[in-house]
Amino acid sequence: MIKRSFKNFLILPLFFSQLSVAQLVKHQIPGLPESSDFKVWVNDQKIFTTKAGGDYRGSYSFANFDFNGPVKIRVKAKHAIKWLEIMPSILKIKSKIIDDYNFEFTLNKPKKITILLNNDKRNVLHLLTNSIEEKNFDPDDSDILYYKGGEIYDIGVLDLKDNQTLYLESGSRLKGMVRIRDAKNVKILGRGIIDGTDNKSSGNGRFKDEPWRLIYMENSSNIEIKGITLYNSLKWTVHPYNVSDLQIDNINIVNWDYGSDGMDLSSCRDVKISNSFLRTNDDCIAVKAISFDEKMHYPNPRIQNPNIKNILVEGCTFWNMEYGNVFDIGFELRCEKISDLTFRNCDVLIQEGRGSVFTIHNSDNALIENILFEDIRVENSDLVSNSKLIDIAILFSIWSYDKFEDNEMIKKYRYNDSWDNLIPVLPGKEEFHASHRGHVKNITLRNIQVLDGKLPYSVFNGFDKDHIVDGIRIENITVGDKRIKNEEDLKLYTKFTENITIE
DSSP, rough: OOOOOOOOHHHHHHHHHTTTTTTTEEEEOOOOOBBBSEEEOOOOOOOOEEEEETTEEEEEEEEEEEEEOOOOEEESSSSSSSEEEEEGGGGGOOOOOOOSSSEEEEEEEEOEEEEEEOOTTTOOOEEEEEEEOOOOOOTTTTEEEOOOTTOOOEEEEEEETOOOOOOOTTEEEEEEEEEEOEEEEEEEEEEEEEETTTTOOSSSSHHHHHSSSSSSEEEEEEEEEEEEEEEEEOOOOOEEEEEEEEEEOOOEEEETTEEEEEEEESOOOEEESSSSSEEESOOSEEEEEEEOOOTTTTTOOOOOOOOEEEEEEESSSEEEEEESOOOEEEEESSSSSSEEEEEEEEEEEEEOSEEEEEEEEEOOSOOEEEEEEEEEOOGGGOOOSSOEEEEEEEETTTTSSTSSSSSSHHHHOOBBBSSSSBOOTTOOHHHHHHHTTEEEEEEEEEEEEOSSSSEEEEEEEETTTTTTTEEEEEEEEEETTTTOSHHHHHTTEEEEEEEEOOO
């Protein structure tokens, strides 16, 4: 880590802006291989493009750069081009195929875009672009932790304190985990990356000193995370617990391993997540109420976590891989109330596995109410495998507080149905387990577009007659050019539900 002056660095873009319509800032990632599947040029300048993954699930390439536009982008593919699509399709980006292996297009302003060739979702290119970065801080401030570009840093677990700013210069690569505990007024900024490739865990993934996440926050407030890339997290990527006034803007999450959730917002309040790209192999965005206390299950007394309120997710792009869901409220919801959550103006490129796009899994005692999903586009449901569009349920599962005390019983009775990791209510235990179930009410899905493909089914499922899913309002869901008008159109299964409106 070093500190350095920005004075000369700031003059350079201003000088070049007089010579060219567009500025361009390229980002090199030290120690990562160049992609062999795609080569990228922006205004005839070669852009570093790297790769993630590589097992039976295939791999994908990505590049990250800043510009103010418009810019002309040329891509050379390893495999012959028969057909290509640039997503999100709402951007209406037109491409021109130059020859069997090259194509080009113009990008007028920074966006998170994905290029799908020959309908092969196992080998795609993500271009994760940004506006030209503004550095609004004094680099000589003693509270600035500055990591210079072009170097790799083994940080282990890096703790941030009150009023500190962690700045990752373009081309910096931090290996380990950043942790913020009992702190306020903390920022993580820049264009560098935090890499979890070499992170290790003891196996249960619950110890707060272990880097099985990339950013962990606890009992903190007024936190800002902006501009960085998070790469190959071992499990959960961004995990705030009991955090208020959290802003996450324009970050990229590019994961591969199973269980690698994008953001797990646990017992948080007043959160805004915007303009970010998340590709994960488990839940993209999860909202939970869980503390990971060692005695968090029955017969220990229930730990009631802080209530969850005022979370906004907007302007983001998602790719959910084999495990998990895109938007998931649940499973662990051990608090009194979760309310006033909004997911708005987002693009879901692909949801690959057994999960769902819009999901509420109340596996505990919470009341969930006043949830809005609005202006969300699902690109192509043909690329969805055995999944659901909407899944709202009150469940008893291995994640519940009142799960079986004997782990051998869990292994014996655990099963997968429309949901994974369920356990049955055994005879004589009906009243006990019902006393630990919660409620779901006042959920609205408005202006949801499935742009292409065959519609998956949906499920609204309460637990029993006293723990129901109540007050679900569907306003203007379309599949292609067809508007959903009733439960049959939606392919909807219901049980222990009331007051469903579709219009």
